[in-house]
Each structure stands twice: as structure tokens, then as C-alpha cells.
Amino acid sequence: MTVFWSIFVTVVTIGTLLGSYWLLTTTRKSEVKDGAHLEKDHTFDGIAELETPLPRWWYYLFLLTIAFSFAYLALFPGLGNFKGLLGWSSTGQWEGEVAAAAERYNPLFERYLDTPLLALTEDRKAMRMGQRIFGNYCAQCHGSAAQGAHGFPNLRDHDWLWGNSEAQIQASIRQGRQAAMPSWAAPLGEEGVRAMAQYVRSLSGAAHDAALAAEAAPKYSLFCVACHGPAGTGNIALGAPNLTDNIWLYGGSADEIAFTLRHGRNGQMPSHEGVLDDARIHLVAAYVLSLSKGARAAATSTAAGQ
DSSP states (O other): OOHHHHHHHHHHHHHHHHHHHHHHHHHHHTSOSTTOOEEEEEEETTEEEEEOOOOHHHHHHHHHHHHHHHHHHHHSSOBTTBOOTTOOOHHHHHHHHHHHHHHHHHHHHHTTTTSOHHHHTTOHHHHHHHHHHHHHHTHHHHOTTSOOBTTBOOSSSSOOSSOOSHHHHHHHHHHOEEOOBOOOHHHHHHHHHHHHHHHHHHHTTOOOOHHHHHHHHHHHHHHTHHHHOTTSOOBTTTTBOOSSSOOOSSOOSHHHHHHHHHHOBOOEEOOOBTTBOHHHHHHHHHHHHHHOHHHHHHHHHHHHHO
16 A cells, blocks of 8 residues: 555544544533433424433443544554554464464375375275365366366366376376367368368267268368377377267367367366465375276276386
8 A cells, every 4th residue: 555545544544533533522512411301492293303312321332432443443454554553464364374274284185195096096085085175176167076067178077188197187287278279260261160060070970961071071181180180089288189089078069169160269277286285186186086987997007007
């Protein structure tokens, strides 16, 4: 806060309290004492207007609130940049509570840090902890049941854009992911976009227009093969999806595929490094691994081959 606004806030706050005290005392002096009342010089509909004094206890209560306000502002922040005699701040209190919670709870998470993810998937207590972390930090996008939504991957199927190894899952959580599907409206043209949508559907065995698909096949080899591969099986290094498994992040209808081709896609998985420590990333990665039978099978096969 600048010096000007600090002085402004201080003057207005103290002025309001002093003004309240002046208003309270001056109006008190004009009242009739000892519980009597003064009848005004007019009546309406047979009802006379009276001036009855404020009860004494009520008057003292108002004075007490003003005194309390001055005491509070002396001890706590409230007068511009003045931090209060106690030096309290909401940020400081929050940091203290976070530090106390970390001291108490971090050892509970860190005990699992050296356990491989695959082994953790068989530990019910660890999975409950991972599920709670997932609910706090991941469910907003992937859903409470991790089944995803339009544009947000389903973590329960066998389809993994960036790979399903322990290291790949942890890297996705820790570093985040940035997809980059460019728009192909200019290179393909509108007719080419519609034809390519039919070719993409043909890769997964979905119903399609064979003539349009055949027309788009050469263009697929020219524009799309670098990311999605010659057979359309994708590339986990780029996050390019497998087009042959009939699992669609943005929808698999001809119109939805055409929209993707026409406008491109730029889905983003935010980095959770700095938000979650290594122990919590380890647990939530194990929980994510536990959700997919395909991922667990691959991890088991890898572990067996080592």
C-alpha cells in the first residue's frame, strides 16, 4: 500500500471512530435524564411524539465498542501500513499452520516414498491417501471417479497420451503436459478437413465414407504421419493420441473430428511441482496407476522383465 493510501485509510478509520464518539455524547446531552421523557409539541392521529433517553447500559455498550476498536487497531493490522503491536498477519498465521501440519503429516506420506508404485497399488492405506490427494488436486479436471470429461483424459482406460510407466506418470504430474495439435484448415481446405475426418474414423474401424477416406489417405501421409505415425498409433513422446483404439478425447464423430482438424487442440495439464511434494506425487501417481488395469499389467510385465 502506498504512503498516501495508508494515511488515507488511517485518517478515515480513526475519524470514523472519533465521529461516532462525538455523535454518541452530543445526542446523549440533549436527552431527558432519570428515565423521564419529553413530549414533543405535536401529535398525529392521537399519538404524541416522545423523546425517551437511551438506556444507560446501551450507552455504555456503545462506548465499550469504540474502546475495543481502538485496542484492536493498536494490536492488529487495520490502519494502513501499520502492522499492529503484535505483528500478526493472516499470511504469517497461514504459514505457521502449514508448517505445523507439514511437521505432523509429512512423515505419514514420506514412509511410502521408497516403495515402487506397483507395490503401492496393493496397499489399501496408501491408496486411500492417494485417492484423497487426487480428490483435492486432480478431480476438478479428471472427475471424482477419474473417468475424465470432454477434453480431459479418462484415467481408467488403457489409453495413455504420454505413457503409463511409473516415470512417465510421475513426470506428467510433476512437470505437466502441453499438447499442440495445430489447425489444418488452411493446408487441407474445408473439403479436405471433411475427407480427413472420414479417414481418421476409418483407422479405428468406425463407420465412414470409404471414398472420402481414400481421397484423404495421401494427405494423411503428408501432414499427419509425423505425429500420429504411419498406422495412426500415436506417439507418447509428443502426446499424439492413438487414432486406432476408438478412444476419443474430444469426441469421435465426424463433426467432432473435423472441428479438431479445423481449429486444432491445445490441452494443458498443469505442473504440480511446488504444489505437491515428492511424497504426495509418488502416492497420487500410484493411485492413478491403480485405476488402469492396462497400466498395471504393463508395469507388472516391465517389473518381471527386470
